[in-house]
Amino acid sequence: MRKNIFIISFLFSISSYSQFYPADNGVNHFINAIYCINKDTVFAVGYSNSIYKTTNGGTSWNLQFSTPSQFPETQAFRSVFFLNKDTGFVVGSDTSNKGIIYKTTNGGQNWNLNFDTLGIFTSINFISNEIGFAVDMNVVYKTIDGGNNWFLLPQSFNNVNYYSKIQFLNDSTGYLGTSGRLYKTTNGGITWIPIPDFETAYNTLYFINPDTGFVSYTYGVRRTLDGDASFTETEYWCTPTAIYFPSDLIGYIVNYDALNSCSFVVKTSDMGNTWNNVTGYFASEYYYDVFFVNDSIGYIAGTGIKKTINGGHITNTNKILLGKNNLVIFQQGDELVIDFSSNGEDPFTIEIYDYSGKILLIKEYNALDNFVHIKSIFFQSSIYLCRIKNNNQYFSKKFLFLN
Structure with a gap:
C-alpha cells in the first residue's frame, strides 16, 4: 500500500544557454555590491576598497578608487547606494579595520571619507535625499542631512555579520536582517522589534512595500504579505545571496551552491508564487549581488559581472x-x-x-x-x-x- x-x-534542460553574459572588462576585484543609475551607468564595489564605474552598459569599467591591501576580503566595500547620478555612498571597512563611509558628489570622479568608526559597515540605504541608514556590525547609524552627519541609534544587536542588510520603505518602517534574526522598526529606527516567525540563519532581504517582502535563509526564501505577521516558505534552494524586484511582480534571486561550487539565478513573474531557473549553473563562480534597471536589463556581481538585456530568458533545446x-x-x-x-x-x-x-x-x-x-x-x-x-x-x- x-x-x-x-x-x-x-x-530538465539537457542543452541550454543563458542570456546572462560576461560584462566585466576591466574589473579585477571580487565584487560585493552593484548599483545601476540607468541602463548605461553602473557602479560596482568590492575587495580592496575597489570602486568601479561603467558608462557604456558594462562594455568596459574604470577603476575609480582602491586601496591595496594584504587582506582584500575584509578590507572591502560591501554596499553602494546613489541618491542621483552625482551623489552616492559606499560603505565597508579599511586597512585599519575601521567601518567607513565614502561619498561622491560628482558621479564618482572623487570619493571622500564621509564617516568612520570602529567596526565594519555592511549595508547602506536611503529613503530620500536627506534620510539614510547604515549598519555597522552591531549598531545602526542614521543621517537626516544627506550624510553630512551620522548619529548612532540607541538599540544594539548581538548577531550582526557581513551579511547584515537594512532596508527602509518610508520614514518610519524599515527592516534589518542579521545573522540569526529579522527585525522591524516602525519609528524610524529608534526601536527594533524581532520578528518571532523568523528565527533562523538569515542571508538577505528585499521588501517591495511595507507589507510584502522576501527574506532568505540557508536553504530557501520566505515571503510575507502582511509585514511581520507571518512568513511562508516559497522555495527551497541552495543558499540565496541576493534578492531584487524591479517591479511588484518580477523579481530575481541569486543562489550559491557550495556543495557543487556554482551559482544560479531564479526569476519570478508572479510576486514569488513560482520561480524558474533562468541561467543554468555557473560552475566555480560565486555571485553575491543582483540589480535590475527594469524588468529586462540587469546585472549580477561577484566573481565577475554578468548582464542580461532580456530578463535572463533562457533558451532550451x-x-x-x-x-x-x-x-x-x-x-x-x-x-x-x-x-x-x-x-x-x-x-x-x-x-x-x-x-x-x-x-x-x-x-x-x-x-x-x-x-x-x-x-x-x-x-x-x-x-x-x-x-x-x-x-x-x-x-x-x-x-x-x-x-
Missing part, C-alpha cells in the same frame, strides 16, 4: 519534461519510490539532502529506469531536498517524508 504521496515537478502526471514520490514498505517516465537517453544522478544540507544519497541511474527504489532507512519525518543532475545541469525540489 502506498502512503505519503508527494507530487514533484521538474524541468532537447527538453525532458517531468511534470505532475509522470513524477511521483511515495513510500512503499521500507522503500521510498521515485516513479517517473521520460523520453531522455542520457543517464542522470539523483541526490537527496536532509534539511541541514547533509547529503544522504547520490547515485546515477539509466534514463530508461521508470522506478527508482531507495531504502527508507535514510529518512525520518522531515523535509528533504531531491535534486537531479543531467549534463552538469541541476534541478531541485523539496519533498516531505512522514514516518
Whole structure:
C-alpha cells in the first residue's frame, strides 16, 4: 500500500544557454555590491576598497578608487547606494579595520571619507535625499542631512555579520536582517522589534512595500504579505545571496551552491508564487549581488559581472519534461519510490539532502529506469531536498517524508 504521496515537478534542460553574459572588462576585484543609475551607468564595489564605474552598459569599467591591501576580503566595500547620478555612498571597512563611509558628489570622479568608526559597515540605504541608514556590525547609524552627519541609534544587536542588510520603505518602517534574526522598526529606527516567525540563519532581504517582502535563509526564501505577521516558505534552494524586484511582480534571486561550487539565478513573474531557473549553473563562480534597471536589463556581481538585456530568458533545446502526471514520490514498505517516465537517453544522478544540507544519497541511474527504489532507512519525518543532475545541469525540489 502506498502512503505519503508527494507530487514533484521538474524541468530538465539537457542543452541550454543563458542570456546572462560576461560584462566585466576591466574589473579585477571580487565584487560585493552593484548599483545601476540607468541602463548605461553602473557602479560596482568590492575587495580592496575597489570602486568601479561603467558608462557604456558594462562594455568596459574604470577603476575609480582602491586601496591595496594584504587582506582584500575584509578590507572591502560591501554596499553602494546613489541618491542621483552625482551623489552616492559606499560603505565597508579599511586597512585599519575601521567601518567607513565614502561619498561622491560628482558621479564618482572623487570619493571622500564621509564617516568612520570602529567596526565594519555592511549595508547602506536611503529613503530620500536627506534620510539614510547604515549598519555597522552591531549598531545602526542614521543621517537626516544627506550624510553630512551620522548619529548612532540607541538599540544594539548581538548577531550582526557581513551579511547584515537594512532596508527602509518610508520614514518610519524599515527592516534589518542579521545573522540569526529579522527585525522591524516602525519609528524610524529608534526601536527594533524581532520578528518571532523568523528565527533562523538569515542571508538577505528585499521588501517591495511595507507589507510584502522576501527574506532568505540557508536553504530557501520566505515571503510575507502582511509585514511581520507571518512568513511562508516559497522555495527551497541552495543558499540565496541576493534578492531584487524591479517591479511588484518580477523579481530575481541569486543562489550559491557550495556543495557543487556554482551559482544560479531564479526569476519570478508572479510576486514569488513560482520561480524558474533562468541561467543554468555557473560552475566555480560565486555571485553575491543582483540589480535590475527594469524588468529586462540587469546585472549580477561577484566573481565577475554578468548582464542580461532580456530578463535572463533562457533558451532550451532537447527538453525532458517531468511534470505532475509522470513524477511521483511515495513510500512503499521500507522503500521510498521515485516513479517517473521520460523520453531522455542520457543517464542522470539523483541526490537527496536532509534539511541541514547533509547529503544522504547520490547515485546515477539509466534514463530508461521508470522506478527508482531507495531504502527508507535514510529518512525520518522531515523535509528533504531531491535534486537531479543531467549534463552538469541541476534541478531541485523539496519533498516531505512522514514516518
